[in-house]
Amino acid sequence: MNPKVSIIMATYNRSHFILETLVSIENQSYKNFECLIIDDGGIDNTFEIIGPLIEKDQRFKYFKRPDQYVKGLPGSRNYGLDLAKGEYIIFFDDDDIVHPQNLELCIKELSDTDIYFCRYIRSVFFENFHYNFDYSKEYGSFYIDVKDIERMLKNELPFNSCAVMWKALCFENNRFTEHLMYAEEWELYSRILTSGYRGISIEKCLFFGRKHPNSNTGEFYRNNQIRVESKQNAILLVVENLQAKKLLNYSLMRYFMHLSMAYKKFKLFSKILETSKLNFITRAKWIVFYNLLPIKILLYKFRKKLRTNTNYEN
Structure with a gap:
C-alpha cells in the first residue's frame, strides 16, 4: 500500500541528534507513513547511526541528494517532494521531537475536502527533552486563508516549516526556491497561501524544536x-x-x-x-x-x- 503521509527530513551532519528524532516519528500513533531522509552531503556517521532503524523499519528510507538539486535545505526538500508518494506532506528537521499524535490529528483535520493544510503549535526546548506529552484530543481551532497573509508574513501567525501538514496538491505548482539559504519556507508558504488554499490551525502543540547555535536561525541572528x-x-x-x-x-x-x-x-x-x-x-x-x-x-x-x-x- 502507498503511504498516506510522506515525511521529508533533510539532514546534514546531525548524527548526534537524528536518531532521537526518528524514534519520535517511529512512535507515531498513526502508522501509514514513509519517512524520506535526504542527506545533503554530510560527512559524519549519520548512516551508521540510523542504519539499524532503516533495516528494521522499511517506512524509513535514506537517500543522498543528487547533484541536480542545489546543495542546501531547499534543494534537499525539493528532492524529497519528487520522491514522495503520500497524499499528505510534512517536513521535519533532523534534531527535533515530534508529538506522538502529530500525524493522527493533522490527518483528522485534513479529511475535510475544503482544507488543504493543518497548522499547529510548535514549542522549543534546550538541551535534553522531557517526554511529558499532552494526549488530550480537545483543542480550539480557526481557519486560515489568503486574508491572513499579512499576519503570516509579519510572523504574527507563524508558519514554521515543521509545524504544518499539507495536502500534496499544494506542491504541484510550488517548490522551494533552491538558492535561498534562509527564509525559504516563509517565501514558499506565502506563495501557497496566496494561491487560494484554505487551511486550519489547531491550538495544540504537536512539535518541539531543539534550540542550539548551529541552526540556520541561530546563524541568521549572529x-x-x-x-x-x-x-x-x-x-x-x-x-x-x-x-x-x-x-x-x-x-x-x-x-x-x-x-x-x-x-x-x-x-x-x-x-x-x-x-x-x-x-x-x-x-x-x-x-x-x-x-x-x-x-x-x-x-x-x-x-x-x-x-x-x-x-x-x-
Whole structure:
C-alpha cells in the first residue's frame, strides 16, 4: 500500500541528534507513513547511526541528494517532494521531537475536502527533552486563508516549516526556491497561501524544536552573511508574488519599508520599489516615507522611553 503521509527530513551532519528524532516519528500513533531522509552531503556517521532503524523499519528510507538539486535545505526538500508518494506532506528537521499524535490529528483535520493544510503549535526546548506529552484530543481551532497573509508574513501567525501538514496538491505548482539559504519556507508558504488554499490551525502543540547555535536561525541572528542575504532575497520574491497577485496593499508595503532599514547595504529599499511596479506618484510618496522613517523611529523610541520613565516615577 502507498503511504498516506510522506515525511521529508533533510539532514546534514546531525548524527548526534537524528536518531532521537526518528524514534519520535517511529512512535507515531498513526502508522501509514514513509519517512524520506535526504542527506545533503554530510560527512559524519549519520548512516551508521540510523542504519539499524532503516533495516528494521522499511517506512524509513535514506537517500543522498543528487547533484541536480542545489546543495542546501531547499534543494534537499525539493528532492524529497519528487520522491514522495503520500497524499499528505510534512517536513521535519533532523534534531527535533515530534508529538506522538502529530500525524493522527493533522490527518483528522485534513479529511475535510475544503482544507488543504493543518497548522499547529510548535514549542522549543534546550538541551535534553522531557517526554511529558499532552494526549488530550480537545483543542480550539480557526481557519486560515489568503486574508491572513499579512499576519503570516509579519510572523504574527507563524508558519514554521515543521509545524504544518499539507495536502500534496499544494506542491504541484510550488517548490522551494533552491538558492535561498534562509527564509525559504516563509517565501514558499506565502506563495501557497496566496494561491487560494484554505487551511486550519489547531491550538495544540504537536512539535518541539531543539534550540542550539548551529541552526540556520541561530546563524541568521549572529549576522551570518549568507543567511542575511538570503532573507533579503526572500523578501523581494515575496513582494514580487504579492504584486503579481494584486495583494501588495499599503500596510504590507509599510512593513517591507521598515524591514528594508536593516538591509541598507543590499539597497533593498530601491529593489522593493522596482519590484512593486508603483506609479510615479505612489513611488514618490514611499521615497518620502522611507527618508523620514529614521526620524519617526527615533521619535517613537524617545516617546516610549519618556512613558517608561513617567510610569516609573509614578
